[in-house]
Amino acid sequence: MMMLTLTTLLNFPALPEIALLAMICIVLLIELFVKQKQGDVTYMATQLTLLLTLFLVFRAHTIPSQVIFNQHFIWDSVAYVIKFSLLILSIFSFIYVHDSIKKKPINPGEFYLLGLFSILGMLILTSANSLLTLYLGLELLSFPLYALVALQRGCSNSAEAAMKYFILGALAAGLFLYGLSLIYGATHSLIIPDINQALLHSTQSPIILAIGLIFIVAGIAFKLGAVPFQLWVPDVYQGAPTAVTLFVGAAPKVAGLAMAIRLLVDALPMLHDHWQPLLAIIAFFSFGLGNLVAIVQTNLKRMLAYSAIAHIGYTLLGLVAGTAFGYAMSLFYVLMYGLMAVAAFGILIVVSKSGHEVENVNDLRGLNARSPWLAFLMLIIMFSMAGIPPTAGFFAKMGILQALIEAHQLWLATLAIIFAIIGSYYYLYVVKVMYFEEPEPTLLPLQIAQDTYLALSINAILLLVFGLFPSQLIWLTKASFMTITHPVF
Numbered sequence: 001m002m003m004l005t006l007t008t009l010l011n012f013p014a015l016p017e018i019a020l021l022a023m024i025c026i027v028l029l030i031e032l033f034v035k036q037k038q039g040d041v042t043y044m045a046t047q048l049t050l051l052l053t054l055f056l057v058f059r060a061h062t063i064p065s066q067v068i069f070n071q072h073f074i075w076d077s078v079a080y081v082i083k084f085s086l087l088i089l090s091i092f093s094f095i096y097v098h099d100s101i102k103k104k105p106i107n108p109g110e111f112y113l114l115g116l117f118s119i120l121g122m123l124i125l126t127s128a129n130s131l132l133t134l135y136l137g138l139e140l141l142s143f144p145l146y147a148l149v150a151l152q153r154g155c156s157n158s159a160e161a162a163m164k165y166f167i168l169g170a171l172a173a174g175l176f177l178y179g180l181s182l183i184y185g186a187t188h189s190l191i192i193p194d195i196n197q198a199l200l201h202s203t204q205s206p207i208i209l210a211i212g213l214i215f216i217v218a219g220i221a222f223k224l225g226a227v228p229f230q231l232w233v234p235d236v237y238q239g240a241p242t243a244v245t246l247f248v249g250a251a252p253k254v255a256g257l258a259m260a261i262r263l264l265v266d267a268l269p270m271l272h273d274h275w276q277p278l279l280a281i282i283a284f285f286s287f288g289l290g291n292l293v294a295i296v297q298t299n300l301k302r303m304l305a306y307s308a309i310a311h312i313g314y315t316l317l318g319l320v321a322g323t324a325f326g327y328a329m330s331l332f333y334v335l336m337y338g339l340m341a342v343a344a345f346g347i348l349i350v351v352s353k354s355g356h357e358v359e360n361v362n363d364l365r366g367l368n369a370r371s372p373w374l375a376f377l378m379l380i381i382m383f384s385m386a387g388i389p390p391t392a393g394f395f396a397k398m399g400i401l402q403a404l405i406e407a408h409q410l411w412l413a414t415l416a417i418i419f420a421i422i423g424s425y426y427y428l429y430v431v432k433v434m435y436f437e438e439p440e441p442t443l444l445p446l447q448i449a450q451d452t453y454l455a456l457s458i459n460a461i462l463l464l465v466f467g468l469f470p471s472q473l474i475w476l477t478k479a480s481f482m483t484i485t486h487p488v489f
Contacts, residue, residue, distance in 0.1 A: 011063055013075030016056040016083065017123050023049035024116045031109035043098050046112040047091065050119070054087040067129050071191045074129035077480040081331065082126045082258045089251045089338045090119050095455040096346035097243035104241055106151050114151070115247055118144040122255035128262050130190040131180045138176075138223070141255055142169055145248055149240045161239025168222070168232045176219025182212030183268075192267040199270040213271055216263060217278050224256040224312045227285040237305035242352060245301060246345035249308055250338045257315060257334045264319060265327055265481075272322050280320045280412060286313025287416060291423035300361050303426060304344060307385060310423055311337045317400045317409075317416060326403035328477040333396040335473070336384070336466065340393065343459040344381050347374060350448050350456065361430060366439025371446045375434045377460035384463045386427040387420050392466035399474065 009015065027045045034041050057080065065076040094115065101108050118141050125137030146169060150162030184190060186208050187198035199209075222229040237245050264275055290310030297303035315337065318330025351367070351374075352358045368375035384393035397420060404413040448456075466473055 010059070013060060013063055013066060013068055014073055014127070016053045016060065017120065017127075019056055020049065020053045020116070020120050020123065023052065024113065024120065027116065028113060031113065042109045042112050043094070046094060046116060049116060050087055050091050050094070053123075054084065054091070057083045057087060069133075071193075072130040072133045073127050074192075075127060077482075078258070078261060078331075079127045081335075081476060081480050082254060083123055085335050085338065086119065086122050086126070086251050086254055089254065089342050090115070090247075092342050092346070092455055092459055093247050093250060095451055096246060096342070096349050099449050099452065100243045100349045100352070101241075104152060104243070105154060106241065106243070111148065111151060111243070114144040114148050118142075118148075118247075119251070122251060122258075125255050125262075126258040128259075129192050131184060131192070131195075131267075132190050134192075134259065134262060135177060135180060137255075138259060139173065141252060142173070142223075145252065148244045148247065149236055151244060152241050155241075157239040158241065161236045165232050165236050168229075172219050172222035172229065175215045176222075179212045179215025179217075179219060182208055183216070186212065192262060195267045196269060199268070209271060210274055213268065213274055214278070216268075217275055217282070220256065220260045220263065221282055223259060224253060224315075225309055226282050226312045226316065227289050227309065228282075230286070230289075230309045233309055234302045234305040237301045237308075238299055242301070242345060242349050242358075246342060246349065249304070249345060250342040253308070253312065253315075253341070254334050254338050257330060260316075260319060261327065261331075276320055276322055279316050280409075283313045283316040283320055284412065284415060286310060286316065287419050287423075288313070291419045294423065294426050297426070298360050298362075300348065300358060300363065300430075303361065304341070307423070307426070308337075308341065310419070311385070314397060314400055314416060314420075317412065318403050320412065321403040321407035321409060323403060323407055324481040325478065326400075326407060327481045328474070329396070329399035329403045331477045331480065332470075332474055333400055335477075336392040336396045336463070339459060339462055339466075340381055340384050343377070343456060343463070344385070346452070346456050346459065347378050347381070350374065350452060351446065361433055362437075364430060364434050365437040367434040369439050371448075374446065374448075374456075377456055378434060379431050380460045380463055382427040382430050384467070386424040388424070390464065390467045392463045392470065395467060395470040395474075 027042060027049060030045050031042050036042065061080055063075060067074045094112065101111055121137050121140030125134060125141055128134035128137055146162060146166045149165050150158055152158040183195060187195045189195050189198055218229065225233040236248060240248065268275065287310045290306045290313060294303050294306035294310065297306060315330050315334045318326040318333065348358045358364065367378065380391060384391035387393045387397040401413045401416060
């Protein structure tokens with residue numbers, strides 16, 4: 001009986017979330033009662049928590065798709081791929097920031113705990129099978145991020161960025177919740193599959209559904225940082241400590257796409273003709289504005305912020321295609337972007353903490369002379385962001401373009417190519433600064449912790465590996481959407 005109970009527990013789809021919540025409580029007690037220097041014990045407990053959760057998610061890949069908690073929670077292949085990726089990105093993030101936050105007026109324990117709570121929200125959001133669970137996960141993801149941005153007490157830039165983020169986030173959450181309430185009122189259900197079925201036979205006014213859809217798309221666009229709800233992105237990226245920017249700029253983007261998939265693909269496929277043009281416009285202005293404005297940026301973090309806006313635009317193009325292949329390529333794209341973003345900010349943290357704070361692009365001058373291997377890793381990252389072969393970014397963009405062409409969206413694919421070429425300028429400019437300009441003679445030698453050095457190397461090399469051998473991961477993302485049975489073209 002005990003073995004049967006243990007087996008049942010280990011095969012419970014929500015076990016990773018339950019284990020993560022339990023470990024968060026333990027980490028909190030450690031932070032409160034264990035005397036430690038610079039949060040090292042809390043850091044080790046945090047990484048152990050993420051590794052345990054990652055193991056439980058990996059082990060759950062044999063569990064068949066199912067819904068639990070009165071259909072509010074779903075376990076499927078999409079949840080598996082996204083959760084596994086979120087935890088990998090989070091582990092990389094905490095490795096990179098471990099040494100950095102020791103030298104800043106930031107409480108390490110608070111940083112790790114807020115990060116863990118946000119990760120828990122991401123996992124819940126990914127497995128949301130109802131509007132209630134989805135909103136719960138979204139808020140649990142968002143509120144710790146607001147606090148993280150303001151964590152550097154006494155810094156006016158951080159306080160300003162946090163205030164902007166919180167106010168705009170509260171406004172977006174209200175609009176999003178209003179949109180959900182309209183959909184609930186039209187379908188009389190909170191459960192996502194039931195909403196889909198209700199829309200098949202809906203006699204409600206299409207105006208109610210259209211208005212609700214507009215508010216929902218606005219909420220998704222804000223969480224992803226897409227135009228016209230991108231105003232918080234450059235301010236938060238620049239104002240927050242680089243360690244916080246790293247965390248905000250990677251994993252939450254993947255969770256934001258999971259929210260879009262659950263709502264638009266699973267709940268509202270019958271409204272595809274309404275949300276497709278909305279997403280097409282948002283995507284176009286996102287990669288258009290993002291690439292154009294990034295060119296004129298001299299602040300490196302603002303440049304990467306506008307770069308993020310552009311990449312989110314490309315990510316949304318897969319959803320615009322409206323096919324299972326398009327959805328899969330959106331997922332592949334955002335996963336590759338997550339790897340790029342976390343590695344790029346990781347290198348900025350490494351260079352910054354060596355006695356020279358990296359703020360402007362020119363602060364990377366002569367990085368090749370100071371550390372050839374670090375410069376090479378940054379080159380891989382910039383090439384991948386620009387979509388230059390043989391990096392993963394190239395195949396991600398190519399997959400998105402293929403999905404658009406197959407969906408007869410040739411005009412949008414053409415514009416995406418044009419702006420991708422334009423956007424390659426500012427990535428190549430970073431490479432030029434690193435390799436063809438001399439460093440300042442007063443700069444201190446780079447000092448990199450061994451675990452950070454190894455993690456950065458693995459992180460950047462993965463962009464090459466997935467560029468040279470992308471088929472397995474692409475197959476995995478495609479398999480996640482094999483059950484899609486509502487082609488629209």
